Amino acid sequence: MKPSVILYKKLPDDLLARLESHFVVTQLNDLSPQTVQQNAQVFADAQGILGSSETVDKAFLEHTPKLRVASTVSVGYDNFDVDALTSRGIALMHTPTVLTETVADTMMTLVLATARRAVEVAERVKAGEWQGSIGPDWFGIDVHHKTLGILGMGRIGLALAQRAHFGFNMPILYNARRHHQEAEDRFNARYCDLDTLLAESDFVCISLPLTDETYHLIGAEQLAKMKSSAILINAGRGPVVDEKALIQALMDGTIHAAGLDVFEQEPLPVDSPLLSLPNVVALPHIGSATHETRYNMAACAVDNLIAALSGNVKENCVNPQVLK
Numbered sequence: 001m002k003p004s005v006i007l008y009k010k011l012p013d014d015l016l017a018r019l020e021s022h023f024v025v026t027q028l029n030d031l032s033p034q035t036v037q038q039n040a041q042v043f044a045d046a047q048g049i050l051g052s053s054e055t056v057d058k059a060f061l062e063h064t065p066k067l068r069v070a071s072t073v074s075v076g077y078d079n080f081d082v083d084a085l086t087s088r089g090i091a092l093m094h095t096p097t098v099l100t101e102t103v104a105d106t107m108m109t110l111v112l113a114t115a116r117r118a119v120e121v122a123e124r125v126k127a128g129e130w131q132g133s134i135g136p137d138w139f140g141i142d143v144h145h146k147t148l149g150i151l152g153m154g155r156i157g158l159a160l161a162q163r164a165h166f167g168f169n170m171p172i173l174y175n176a177r178r179h180h181q182e183a184e185d186r187f188n189a190r191y192c193d194l195d196t197l198l199a200e201s202d203f204v205c206i207s208l209p210l211t212d213e214t215y216h217l218i219g220a221e222q223l224a225k226m227k228s229s230a231i232l233i234n235a236g237r238g239p240v241v242d243e244k245a246l247i248q249a250l251m252d253g254t255i256h257a258a259g260l261d262v263f264e265q266e267p268l269p270v271d272s273p274l275l276s277l278p279n280v281v282a283l284p285h286i287g288s289a290t291h292e293t294r295y296n297m298a299a300c301a302v303d304n305l306i307a308a309l310s311g312n313v314k315e316n317c318v319n320p321q322v323l324k
């Protein structure tokens, strides 16, 4: 008999058909306690789950005694209690690599949009304010040849460094737990401690995962160490930055601007002060959101689930120790 799996994200038809050729698939909207309660038997029978963004913690796992694989349509997995999954022998599969270049494009978009004030001035044009030659109140700042600091020199950090180095002639600084020879050899990136990176970068770019260590890594103290002309870019996870401290720093001129794809609370509440600051470009967590990349992520997650439930995993497992 085919294993039962729960799908909690919409898939393109061809990928759904592929999933259904291997499994008995139940489609649900989410993994909320209410959904679990209303579909208790489905959760009790499920050997796999596939979707994104929902919390999978100890309380959830109590309802899934047969679960063997969780396949997330994302590279980030901070919404999973990995220790709880591992202690139950459940494999966590994710989708690195297929989204790397697209997310780096998004980060470069934020660098350019904040520096050149693209959103702000485009809105002024739409509002009919372009009535003659523009003056300094429409000007931005240069990106090329400025120093770009990277926090999180992993797959996405490297792809960002490539763009900044070759495309914009930017010196690259990075802080990490170890030296990254590839970044140093290919992009002339210079390793430095966090304080030096904050003090010397014109753009501080975050592509870090959210962990206990990175939670509020950037707070008031760190923002105060940045140049007042510097711009903060965050496409890692919202809680890596203390958002209250960031709002204050943007309001009092401690830093120049921020380009944000991720927030402490998503969707960003409509009354967030961030939305009334002209020096903020706020995107709705679109790092990987192109048609091509979202398809490739979904395909990767389907393949990951098939591989893991058939004992054939070659890559993309967060906790490979459960496979031994």
Ligand SMILES: NC(=O)c1ccc[n+]([C@@H]2O[C@H](COP(=O)([O-])OP(=O)(O)OC[C@H]3O[C@@H](n4cnc5c(N)ncnc54)[C@H](O)[C@@H]3O)[C@@H](O)[C@H]2O)c1
Residues within 6 Å of the ligand: 075, 076, 077, 096, 097, 099, 100, 103, 151, 152, 153, 154, 155, 156, 157, 175, 176, 177, 207, 208, 209, 210, 211, 213, 214, 235, 236, 237, 261, 262, 285, 286, 287, 288
């Ligand atoms: N905005 C989006 O839509 C979007 C899309 C994809 C990924 N992301 C986020 O980007 C993150 C990175 O993705 P990736 O594929 O580059 O992952 P990765 O694992 O290749 O890179 C993460 C890097 O951060 C480093 N790191 C972790 N903790 C650190 C710490 N305390 N100090 C310094 N460095 C630390 C790791 O060593 C690694 O090099 C994901 O975990 C996710 O949270 C966001």
Ligand SMILES: O=C(O)[C@H](O)CO
Residues within 6 Å of the ligand: 052, 073, 074, 075, 076, 077, 099, 287, 288
């Ligand atoms: O981690 C990821 O893949 C992105 O943030 C999409 O959720």
